[in-house]
Amino acid sequence: MALHLSWAFVFGILGNVVSFMVSLAPLPTFYQIYKKKTSEGFQSIPYVVSLFSAMLWIYYALLKKDAMLLITINTFCVFIQTFYLVAYFYYGPKKEKIMTVKLNLLFNVFGFGVIFLSTFFIQNPLTRLHILGYICMAFALCVFVAPLAIVRKVIKTKSVEYMPFTLSVFLTLGAVMWFFYGLLLKDMNIAVPNVLGFIFGVLQMILYAIYKNHPKKIVEDPKLHFSDQHIVDVVKLGSMVCSDVNAVAPQPIGTNNNNGVVEAQNIKRNTMEIDASNRV
Structure with a gap:
């Protein structure tokens, strides 16, 4: 039993390290925003959703009581996503600021508030944990569908310039680490979504191997031409695609x-x- 828990701890630590690095992936984007003094063309919704997801998993881990490594990485995620949102709000045009406020109210105030109030007062702690776990798992599964957007773009353009290989590798490694962490803790709410994350990660690496030597294709769709997507790890159990559009x-x-x-x-x-x- 002690060996079982020690391996869970090892995979949890490795998951924290990988997810920490993935969380810092959007920093170059925000450095560009800082240099240009404008966030016009960049979208805030991935960071709003990442913050919402991290809050959910912290709540789940607190109820579970034996998932401290989930708390550590998602606490960092709350901090870094808040930083991204503050920077976005500071440099964003008025219209985007209003949209960001609305998204935060929808997800991180209303959405989280409804989930918290609807589960916190359930008398049976085990039932409460199960319901919250299903909510977290369902949300993580939805988030893992996001890479389909970048997969579609790679196939359409026959170019991997929109899909950084290193980031795909780290996201795949993160999915593996968190899968074994959940499996060793016998928590399928953690393990199951990462199976999908691993599949999409491997798919991205296969596409990279197929199209890495293809010449860059001139894209006729101007919106596609100016789009550059960064994948953001959501609760350290998931990933999502965030568009990075260069303002003209x-x-x-x-x-x-x-x-x-x-x-x-x-x-x-x-x-x-x-x-x-x-x-x-």
């Missing part, structure tokens, strides 16, 4: 004090450029 910045309007006609032409040309950018 209009060129500054030049002036010519000596020639009013040239200035008017420049203004007209740049106005047309701005309209074209907005349409994109």
